[in-house]
Amino acid sequence: MLQYVERTGRLSSSGGPRGMSTESKRELRERMTAARDAIPPKERAARSERLARHAIAAWEAGAFAWGAPPDGERPRRLAWYAAFRSEADAAGLARWCWARGIPVAAPRVDAAAKAMTLHDVAGEQELMPGTYGILEPAPHAPLAALTPGTLTLVPGLAFDARGGRLGYGGGYYDRLLAPHRAAIDAGAILLAAPAFAAQIVDVVPTEPHDVRVRFLLTEEGIIDCKTGGAYQWS
Ligand SMILES: Nc1nc2c(c(=O)[nH]1)N(C=O)[C@@H](CNc1ccc(C(=O)N[C@@H](CCC(=O)O)C(=O)O)cc1)CN2
Numbered sequence: 547m548l549q550y551v552e553r554t555g556r557l558s559s560s561g562g563p564r565g566m567s568t569e570s571k572r573e574l575r576e577r578m579t580a581a582r583d584a585i586p587p588k589e590r591a592a593r594s595e596r597l598a599r600h601a602i603a604a605w606e607a608g609a610f611a612w613g614a615p616p617d618g619e620r621p622r623r624l625a626w627y628a629a630f631r632s633e634a635d636a637a638g639l640a641r642w643c644w645a646r647g648i649p650v651a652a653p654r655v656d657a658a659a660k661a662m663t664l665h666d667v668a669g670e671q672e673l674m675p676g677t678y679g680i681l682e683p684a685p686h687a688p689l690a691a692l693t694p695g696t697l698t699l700v701p702g703l704a705f706d707a708r709g710g711r712l713g714y715g716g717g718y719y720d721r722l723l724a725p726h727r728a729a730i731d732a733g734a735i736l737l738a739a740p741a742f743a744a745q746i747v748d749v750v751p752t753e754p755h756d757v758r759v760r761f762l763l764t765e766e767g768i769i770d771c772k773t774g775g776a777y778q779w780s
Pocket residue numbers: 627628629630633653655662678680701702713714715716717718719
């Protein structure tokens with residue numbers, strides 16, 4: 547069952563020190579890395595499973611509808627990424643897509659070119675350690691285009707309720723998504739960030755090139771940053 551809850555309810559922001567607006571990107575990266583690392587691995591795994599369950603329920607309920615209402619459709623594809631370090635892990639959502647025949651893509655980093663490409667993957671067994679030790683598709687894996695109807699997962703260290711995002715500073719996702727901004731703004735490509743609720747802060751410092759995400763996928767529920775709606779599987 548999927549419940550709609552008011553956003554003043556249980557999905558909380560972890561706030562921050564007073565004078566939050568003066569906290570730099572570097573300070574926020576350090577603080578959020580420490581907050582995420584402090585969650586014990588077993589607890590991270592349990593929260594990641596809850597996150598995936600909320601996301602699956604939201605997908606099934608049509609919360610990730612793309613295209614104009616009332617004909618909004620469920621996503622046709624998932625652009626996923628393999629979690630590394632202490633990141634929230636949305637692998638449960640990717641496995642659910644594979645089991646249903648929904649195409650899944652994952653990124654490969656070309657560090658020299660400072661670029662990232664998406665490739666089709668049919669299962670986790672097709673991934674291998676790449677740049678930064680992150681599991682990636684093999685070089686010969688077919689290139690995947692970001693097409694309308696793709697629910698695109700975007701990683702990050704900190705997020706705010708308006709969809710502001712702070713990554714590791716590589717700019718990989720901003721550059722990958724830059725050519726697709728019109729489709730993102732039109733709601734044809736939906737961006738969703740898997741994150742622990744502890745990674746949500748009052749305000750993430752953003753710059754014009756930063757792409758906002760539409761949804762936050764947390765262990766406490768799904769937040770629609772556009773409408774302020776929150777969804778919980780129960
Ligand atoms: N799981 C996952 N996969 C992903 C990303 C991600 O954030 N998470 N990326 C999202 O972009 C890309 C990889 N981006 C990365 C960017 C920087 C660093 C990194 O180690 N940065 C250094 C600091 C570098 C500096 O400041 O000069 C660090 O964090 O110590 C790692 C990955 C592609 N795949």
